[in-house]
Amino acid sequence: MAVVTYRQALHDTLAAEMRRDESVLLMGEEIGRFEGSYKITAGLLAEFGPERVRDTPISEEGFVGAAIGAAMLGLRPVVEIMTINFSLLAIDQIVNHAAKIRAMFGGQASVPMVIRTPGGGGQQLGASHSQNIEVFYAHIPGLKVVVPSTPADAKGLLTAAIRDDDPVLVIENLGLYSTKGEVPDGEHLVEIGRAAIARPGEDITIVAYSRAVMVALAAAQNLGRDGVSAEVVDLRSLRPLDRRTVVASARKTSRVVVLEDDWLSYGIGAELAATIQEGAFDYLDAPVRRVAAAEVPVPYAKPLENAVLPDAAALTKVIGEMLDATAFDR
Amino acid sequence: MAVVTYRQALHDTLAAEMRRDESVLLMGEEIGRFEGSYKITAGLLAEFGPERVRDTPISEEGFVGAAIGAAMLGLRPVVEIMTINFSLLAIDQIVNHAAKIRAMFGGQASVPMVIRTPGGGGQQLGASHSQNIEVFYAHIPGLKVVVPSTPADAKGLLTAAIRDDDPVLVIENLGLYSTKGEVPDGEHLVEIGRAAIARPGEDITIVAYSRAVMVALAAAQNLGRDGVSAEVVDLRSLRPLDRRTVVASARKTSRVVVLEDDWLSYGIGAELAATIQEGAFDYLDAPVRRVAAAEVPVPYAKPLENAVLPDAAALTKVIGEMLDATAFDR
């Protein structure tokens, strides 16, 4: 087990899969000569050449759609969309084409492609560059959507995504690229469609995904010092959603809070709360609470941005309220 | 009060607003010479001429974005996107531009535009033409999203949308265009951001919007014959969402089912269930249930399409289960 960054884990996985299977190729803006906007693909052009590490013009719809067609003929393109915000230029190809082609054509074709793209706010990039719109993709049958929170999962989920015969979105996070963690050596796959218990606990469940898992774990550790045992569920996949693991944890702890970086209304947490109230109705001591972003276009100025994005303090406050309301005995 | 179709109500409203305010203009594919793909704009070209009833090339991103710019300079464009499926070609302009321009530029500009577009399945249009992806827009701060279910609301909400200084999506429904209802004469506005009790009841609440309201009302009427008093809440607006009215009804009836035409996971109903379990936790006798579309790309063949889309039978079945589970005394 080496300790590497999330960035490095992604990079190494791409390289390993390209070595393993020559039908894997990379496409995206600035992934070659520029080495990637966030340097995930640094060095790959030198190793694999411009045919397989394919710099594209600024044409998100064009190159995402081209990846679809290439996948229909059996290549396994891994596309980088520089940030999830720009995926809106390509979403017709993703939602109306990649997600539909298999079923709409009666199962005659498959689209074994991966779209890697980071979400995440908190970088002072302003309203159009700071979104967490994963719910758009999570809503769509025919897609698979994974959201790794650790370097190990980045490796395991990206590997699984590349070997999967369906279109898989790997939603990364700007705030995670430089985080470090242990990564298993050699082949490492994480099953798509299964959540993980990132930290076991008894008193309250925090459900999170992507960057929010890190925030949740830090908060859980602090709570531990106060005698509160918090369980952290890392969703890992948004579609399919592992409802069973979420509900099992909810039944166990009887209190659940969702931490999510997207906007509150109609965000990922809404589905979780809906799922939990149905699956653990008689077990809950309090309503599921959601800690999410304030519903404004994300502002540039740091104090404003800080006010908008959910953080450990907001999470801890909500957990305190829930414990108080349910007469938790500290 | 005249009884007119939903289509006619939309048509008449457009004409009335264009007569009232000459900064209102229409843009979209086939709205003029062709009289509208669904004939909403029939006759308007003749009355208002090609400058104000502006046929566009097939360029959703271009003409939706052009409407934004025209609105920034004070026109009030009402854009028709032929169906909501094609809005994915323009969603970057809607989400990254129309929704952001006001806040991102510090409040210096506003974007008084309307996007009219129908959703709706059940027309055998196949996977890419049968979607209900309103949740994409409902999730986005800076937008307003309304979903009229009756001819009267079509008039009232469209009027309010056109007079509003923000980007408003008016999501219509293919399945409603030919439905009829009473429409108030003269000026008629329905406030954006408020739900309505479409039918009062005591025993169970059905929350719905758009076409599903009609299904809910029909089911409620049948239930009435069996001695079950069902309340129907018509959301009318998805953003802002009138949580208070929904929760008030939930507290009153203690049982809630959501009927929605979109896909279940991460759909509109998820937010409703999440809201209700938080706002009416101690009042619910059973979990909120959702009746939504099966999570597959919508198939063409009628028997398959029927199996995928929610209907009165599914709703009635779920209501029966909920009443049974809560020992409702029929």
Added chain:
Amino acid sequence: AAPAAPADQAELVGYLRQMVLIRTFELRAAEMYQRARIGGYCHLNLGEEATVVGLAAALEQRDFLFATYREHGYAIARGVSPRRVMAELFGKRDGVSGGWGGSMHIFDASVHLLGGYGIVGGQLPPATGAALAVALRTPPGSESPAVMCLLGDGTTNIGSFHESLNLAAVWRLPIVFVVVNNGLGMGTTVEAASAEPELYRRGAAYRIPGSRVDGDDVLAVRDAARSALDRARNDRQPMLLETVSERLRGHSVVDPARYRTPDEVEAARRADPVPALRARLVGAGALDEAAAVAIEADAAATVDDAVAFAEESPDPDVGRLFANVYATPVANAAKALPGDPLFAPGELDDLDDLDDLPRGA
């Protein structure tokens, strides 16, 4: 058109046969739509038959075709049995897309017809990517496959047209984009929608050679398409070909096309390539009237058979509703029907032991 050589005459008879079949098929499809056997949107190739047959004749078996929603004829000309096309329109299990696609989404991997697409312009990027896959896997040359991507005149105004042609040119891909110009996108004329109405010239923005051909002349279409395909295969030079023909009816079966003047309708009727080719071949002695009638009778019989087949074919299996959502099975995939609870009764029972664990409160 110039008088054809005798060899061409025989070929032309074959083309006429195909054109008549497509004409017959499409007229019957319209009828079946009126009789509610077909649902959704239904766009016909009426008036475009010479283009359909000419383009299909230019394609080699190894080539790939991406089409629009107006593709019944292309499927038939490419070799899909009319039975399976009609069954698809009927939404039946033996439909070429299993009843899942309908009129707009005809797909047959076995003949390299990689789909009809209903989103305007949606097929262009995937077609470009298919050409990329070809380029990465086979060397250029006369044995290389090429991709043909169809689009309508109105479709030249959407962003994906621009992005796809640019990508194809920058990457030098073996693809021919064919603009099937029928003068209208729904009710909008080319002149009203396209600032450069000579659509083949739009390749200039990508240094893609463009040419225009009479879409009512099956041989001209075939030859132009062949030479474009050859440049695509040999030189990896993407090409833009425009065929010009007329749409004989409305945009789709339900469009009465009131926006067209009687003169326009009459002009379209006069350009109709099917009677024109028939008359030409009969006039040239390549076909006698009886043979021509026989061709028509054959077509009618084939289409009768297709309709009977489609009627007989069973509905798709509702039990297989979730079978084709994913190619790779995955844990926790959604399988609920409307009204199903999130968890089947008993599904969570094994979790209940957990309930005995110490609870917080």
Added chain:
Amino acid sequence: AAPAAPADQAELVGYLRQMVLIRTFELRAAEMYQRARIGGYCHLNLGEEATVVGLAAALEQRDFLFATYREHGYAIARGVSPRRVMAELFGKRDGVSGGWGGSMHIFDASVHLLGGYGIVGGQLPPATGAALAVALRTPPGSESPAVMCLLGDGTTNIGSFHESLNLAAVWRLPIVFVVVNNGLGMGTTVEAASAEPELYRRGAAYRIPGSRVDGDDVLAVRDAARSALDRARNDRQPMLLETVSERLRGHSVVDPARYRTPDEVEAARRADPVPALRARLVGAGALDEAAAVAIEADAAATVDDAVAFAEESPDPDVGRLFANVYATPVANAAKALPGDPLFAPGELDDLDDLDDLPRGA
């Protein structure tokens, strides 16, 4: 460049003054970014100053300008105080966009600068629509406003470029699209990204006249832009103008541009329009060295003042977080901060009487 007439000399000194101010501002912005006073992405006009000043000089006050994320200089040249631009970069309350936009989103309605836009190509459709509003409200002629829309070379490959130019041409709108060609989109060359690398020729697909001008020559830029704007105002003829210059540094402040060879970097340095114009004016006797130094000192003082102003300016008011989401207030608008409950304590208390109503169970 040809020797300038004396009248031009005076004008040129004015232009040099602006160019030096922009240069100084941008270098200081880079420094402030390194010192963490500025966050997010920060793209500079270094190397593009002659283009910036030339284009701004061609614009009338009544004209509207839509820019990219690389727009600090345009804001200053258009008349926004450097103080308010710097304050925006600092994310302060007195920033021209109130601290909400940052470097990429400078907007000042009062000088008709209708925004910097961070989504590549995102500004093109709105700019086209602004031109539509102008066309609908004012007759063509020399008094008509026009719209200028800036875009980078790499941006000519995105769909909105195609759709916008086509719309502008079909509708005959008073707009000039200016491709600021700095040879690169991030690390990608024009040749690698654009199949027609002579970008001004891409107007051909819309019958939009295109022309190319030396972007290092402020007068040439101004004159070309003026004549394009005039055709737009007078004839409602959309135009495409390409300016060619060099990007002196990386794509944004954090890009070390390792993908450029030393030769390329040296060539860019040699093309630098700021010292070139200075040398030319000093050489021509239009400016003595002391006056040139004074211009530089003035610029430094102005930028010092801008930085001091930005430092002093207060943070935006967190209490006004929801103030600009909507122009028209609306019931039930979301106003929760992270961690707030959906309903404030007590907010639903008045509903509780309802609880007394008959319940089903």
